[in-house]
Amino acid sequence: MEKANILFIGAGRMAEAIVSGIAKSDRSYFNTITMANRSNKEKLMHLKDTYGIQMTTDWMKAVQKHDIIVLATPPKTHDELLHMLTPHISGQLVITVAAGIDPQYMEMRLPEETPVCWIMPNTAAQVGMSMSTYTCGQFVESRHRPFIQALLDAIGPAEELTAGQVHDLTAVTGSAPAFIYYTVKALEEAAEAYDISGIQARKLVVQMLKGSVAMLEEGHDPQELMEQVATPGGSTAEGLRVLETYGVDRILKQAVEAVNDHARTNGKESG
Ligand SMILES: NC(=O)c1ccc[n+]([C@@H]2O[C@H](COP(=O)([O-])OP(=O)(O)OC[C@H]3O[C@@H](n4cnc5c(N)ncnc54)[C@H](OP(=O)(O)O)[C@@H]3O)[C@@H](O)[C@H]2O)c1
DSSP, X not given: OOSEEEEEEOOSHHHHHHHHHHHHSOOTTEEEEEXXXXXXXHHHHHHHHHHOOEEESOHHHHGGGOSEEEEOSOGGGHHHHHHHHXXXXXXXEEEEOOTTOOHHHHHHHSOTTOOEEEEEOOGGXXXXXXOEEEEEOTTOOTTTHHHHXXXXXXXXXXXXXXXXXXXXXXXXXXXXXXXXXXXXXXXXXXXXXXXXXXXXXXXXXXXXXHHHHHHHHTTOOHHHXXXXXXXXXXXXXXXXXXXXXXXXXXXXXXXXXXXXXXXXXXXXXXX
16 A cells, blocks of 8 residues: 555544644645545534544445555444445555454454454543554555554554453453543542632642653652652551552452453453
């Protein structure tokens, strides 16, 4: 492939996050970018004006003119969409960003030897900071990889894993941001109890988090960093003692398992 024409089926938050990232890069991998949804023309017009893309509400007519098809619609739409796509596929790379839709699922529904890829981003894709995981199907060749990489680069760092690992680790990369926001909310509420404004509480907590992340990015181990903060017999050690008494580490691991149990049950239900 030289420069590729890329078609997004689904023009929601995730498709926009990827396209906005591509628009900020040098676009050296992509020629035409087309976005499609079912009915929301206003949204498509906004995307067209903002990112200089093409738009359509009749994606089936557009498939054959594109080299890469990205499915950015809910997981439950995939069975039907892949069925509709099949007659129009002749070697295009098909990518999905939907939870639970792995390469095997797509390969079973698309024409034989179709190259497929499953990318699992998280919501921070909207600010170019997703920690994405991804896995490629058996027919992806080295010529496809620069395009997959360019899409990933548009939304943040990525790690290639096996399909099983992408399923299991979506709990950590995809769902755990909600666990962090839950913690932030609790700390903000605790701060506000000491007579400061919500704005002040947000600033204190967010900057504390940024500093903690910066220390981790320096390569320090979390245990070492905890020991730096909590001198034995000191006040922080008392706070950690409460977390340990309630087994917060165990509770977090249970939360990861609960996400995975639910995802597996859902996967079985959607076939
Ligand atoms: N948002 C995230 O942070 C995130 C993170 C990881 C993975 N994902 C995955 O990304 C996918 C899209 O999520 P999103 O947050 O972007 O959702 P969204 O904002 O709700 O957008 C969904 C898009 O899909 C279109 N659509 C729905 N059903 C369709 C169908 N049958 N045929 C054609 N288009 C259809 C919708 O079009 P209309 O507007 O016309 O209905 C809309 O453009 C999901 O599979 C989700 O699991 C999202």
